[in-house]
Amino acid sequence: MGQLRPLSLLICALLSLGAGVAQAQAVNAAPPARRTITVDERLATAAGLAVGDLVTVTTVAGTVGDSVRIAAITRRGADPSEVARSEFRVRLHLEHLQTITRSGDRVGRFAVQSRTNGANAPALSRGVSLPVSPGVSAASVAADINATAFGFRAYPAVEVAVETSATFRVVNRFHRAIGIITIVASAIFLLCITLLKVDERRRDIGALRLLGVSRRSVVRAVVLESSLVALVGSGMGAGFGWAASAIVNWYYQGFYDTPLRFAMVTPGIVAFAVTLSLVLGVVSGYLAAQRLVRTAPLELVGR
């Protein structure tokens, strides 16, 4: 604490207007004796920093910089666009960063929050803040800004989120494709197993048919059996999936140092898996049973 540590930082931190302006105003009202910064947990761990430490920030390694105090250590949010990037992050007051980077009054982007549509508020890539009336959608505000101003572009926050999660959308499409292949493999596997199980009981079924049990009853019994197997299997699969997702989250959250959840077993996914499994069970049972009931009973018992 209080020890001056040289810390050369390549500052490419993104500053949001909300935090930036609020902090800048506070600074204007009562300028602190020494400027403060926040560093993320990853940097604090890597450089052995703690709240209250004095560090030097500079844009060029090895040059004289600005001595600042660490005011807080922050934890990153669950942002998919940052998950694979292992860079450090430092937050400074907006005008402080502008001063040390000699960028004058320039800004990278603005975030504009509306009173009613906070989640969909437009973000401007460059430009000025505009008041957003209550009840007005972020998309229409963004469209108005883009139609009347130039030199910057406004995007609804949702659009920005979609754009920055492009990596995850590709991964999602890849997972779906793998899912389709897995479903095909499962269908073949289930059909094969059902066929084998039914074939194994040719004599039993032949005897039942000779005793007068109808074809329909045999088909129903086989379909019921394969459906039950599929249902129990999918239940076990859901449990296995839940355990696997817990392991995946535990591993990748640690690996990427993020609170992001990588795998989720939702009721919708469980319902889809159970339904699909049930349909496959019914279809495979029906097909296997049909093959059997079309064969003469005497042939089934081996005569």
Next chain:
Amino acid sequence: MILRLALATLTRRRARTALTTAGVAVATAMLLDMVMLGSGMRESFRGFIEQQGFQLRITPRGTMPFDTEATVGGGAALVVALQGDPDVVRVAPIIGTKGFVTRAGTDSVIGAFLLGLDPTVQGDYILAEGRDVAAPDEMVVNAAWLASTGYAVGDTVALAAGYEPQVRRLRGIKTVRIVGRGRFVMLAGGDRAAALPIATVQAIGGEERRDRVSVVLVATRTGADVEAVRARIERADPRLSALSTTAALRFVDERLSYFRQLAFILASVSLAVGFLLVTTLVTVSVNERIGEIAVMRAIGVARWRIVAQVMIEGVALSAVGAILGLGLGLVTARWLNGILATFPGLPAAFDFFLFEPSAAFRSLGMIVLCGIAAGVWPAWRAATLPIARTLREEAVA
């Protein structure tokens, strides 16, 4: 005779044999895809790096090539210093920045990645049309740049180093001629790019870019210890990080480790599914023919013949399924590669699924080994049947 018996058993129940073969084929396809995925990314990236012909990449300390906008000053002196190393045979300084042009026939401004390099030693693009840069006012662009700007090879354009959007003013303008179209190997498909001599890019960038470089590529002499050269460069100038091909591959491995892990898990699952399918089928098949096997043993057929027959069934199922699966795997790999090709920021020609004959043989070998392993237990069971009791039970049944 053993072979004929095994084949007769398999063809007796055609539907189940066909289904099992299909199951093994899907498992093999998945296995092949995952083996290709596991090694494809690394080999594809290695191809890109080695294609450039440089073993070291020098960047501002703590950064990766073009990962940030950081540059190093004193580029000319740095190049001279690097050329002075006895193990260095070629040095290619590069500056990466943004360049702007006005779209042909309109007043809209288009931004693109601008690469300043030495055309005589560059490894960043492959010329596809026209000729290479030979003068300070000539540039090579990619197809995306031409499509966005509406210009063609041979046109003359006003290239700017900066753009003030509020006042719609271009700054650092230089008139240059497009002399060629190239494929920029390290850029994503839709990225617009242009390459000019490094001195031109530094000059139009003004004071901000004067004598600065983003990356310096270094080729070492054959037989030189690249790691030693790397260490020497980092020791000599603390502003620099030197990245060897091995370290670059390690970095890519780290960033794309998720896919390798996924590939490993899915490949293991595929093998397990293939193994279970063949084991189940062969076991059921043996159970069905238990009387037949007991008779064969009773009339003097040797145990090893029974074992061989059962194992041939497993191997035949696996081999046929594996061969079908190889074709299916190539088709699905193409499909999956098409999906992952849209991964943001990756070079357009980057292959996640790189076909290598060794990968195909490895997959084939693993599935056939699975088939052999799958036949072991049912074969042993068939060969060790108590003959008299089995015959009696079968007769009663």
